Amino acid sequence: MDLDLTGKHALVCGASEGIGRAAAHELALLGCDVTVLARRPEALAAVAAALPQRGAQAHGWIAADVSEHAALSAQVQALAAGKPVHILVNNTGGPPGGPAHAAEDAAYLDAFNRHLLANHALVRAVLPGMRAARWGRVVNVISTSVKEPIAGLGVSNTIRGAVASWAKTLSRELGADGITVNNVLPGYTRTARIDQIVADRARNSGQAPEAVLEAMRKTVPANRFAEPAEIGAAIAFLCSPAAGYVNGVSLAVDGGRMQSI
Numbered sequence: 001m002d003l004d005l006t007g008k009h010a011l012v013c014g015a016s017e018g019i020g021r022a023a024a025h026e027l028a029l030l031g032c033d034v035t036v037l038a039r040r041p042e043a044l045a046a047v048a049a050a051l052p053q054r055g056a057q058a059h060g061w062i063a064a065d066v067s068e069h070a071a072l073s074a075q076v077q078a079l080a081a082g083k084p085v086h087i088l089v090n091n092t093g094g095p096p097g098g099p100a101h102a103a104e105d106a107a108y109l110d111a112f113n114r115h116l117l118a119n120h121a122l123v124r125a126v127l128p129g130m131r132a133a134r135w136g137r138v139v140n141v142i143s144t145s146v147k148e149p150i151a152g153l154g155v156s157n158t159i160r161g162a163v164a165s166w167a168k169t170l171s172r173e174l175g176a177d178g179i180t181v182n183n184v185l186p187g188y189t190r191t192a193r194i195d196q197i198v199a200d201r202a203r204n205s206g207q208a209p210e211a212v213l214e215a216m217r218k219t220v221p222a223n224r225f226a227e228p229a230e231i232g233a234a235i236a237f238l239c240s241p242a243a244g245y246v247n248g249v250s251l252a253v254d255g256g257r258m259q260s261i
């Protein structure tokens, strides 16, 4: 199986920690140059410096807020002008929890900006280079909620669905250019995001965080949460030459938690 990404350049967003950092690590292991993007420069510099080196790979980082679309586009266009981006991993922090009916309009607009419009700005910035190379990979990190909405994540459920529909549409538009667009839907994964969700649920239910964690664990057939590297590996596979005919899918990596087929 051809997993070799030597000579390719990946831009991995939301990569100062968590799933994004793990995806950057897995992609570097497959041989490509990786640029990591998030808001905190010190964390990014440390992540980039720690990425695996297989030969002469040039890793780097960009500090940017994906909600600031004009600045984001300018930074990524400049990056791509210097070294075309062949692989884009769209990923950022999840929206705050709470029921859909109670959320303010601003919460929906913030999430739409940070997820859908940010992804859109990033794709537009890297697309000319992918088209010129007639090779590209876009992987969006979303959530299992695109298939089974998750109670207490009203804004997130709504925005994730929009991202999944946008991605499916793109996959059909760009396939003829040698570009694939796929989504990874993580299950419960041991990162800061899951700590935030557990804390929210504990506060809202009056349960201890340990009890919330245990109840969540019991819903997973694998009987454990995922390690970030397990999600990163699925992302890296979808970016590999071996996955060239996989396009427009939403791949759940959830230890079997979802009940739908």
Ligand SMILES: NC(=O)c1ccc[n+]([C@@H]2O[C@H](COP(=O)([O-])OP(=O)(O)OC[C@H]3O[C@@H](n4cnc5c(N)ncnc54)[C@H](OP(=O)(O)O)[C@@H]3O)[C@@H](O)[C@H]2O)c1
Pocket: 013, 014, 015, 016, 017, 018, 019, 020, 037, 038, 039, 040, 043, 064, 065, 066, 067, 091, 092, 093, 094, 095, 114, 141, 142, 143, 144, 185, 186, 187, 188, 189, 190, 191, 192, 193, 194
């Ligand atoms: N962990 C799970 O169990 C789980 C399950 C399903 C779905 N997901 C989703 O998967 C995605 C990644 O999750 P995670 O667990 O890895 O989250 P995480 O540990 O909270 O990491 C989020 C990353 O996004 C960056 N980020 C946040 N806001 C940003 C912004 N405005 N601009 C640029 N970068 C930003 C953060 O870095 P900076 O702070 O440096 O900007 C960080 O690197 C999220 O959308 C999450 O909701 C996670």
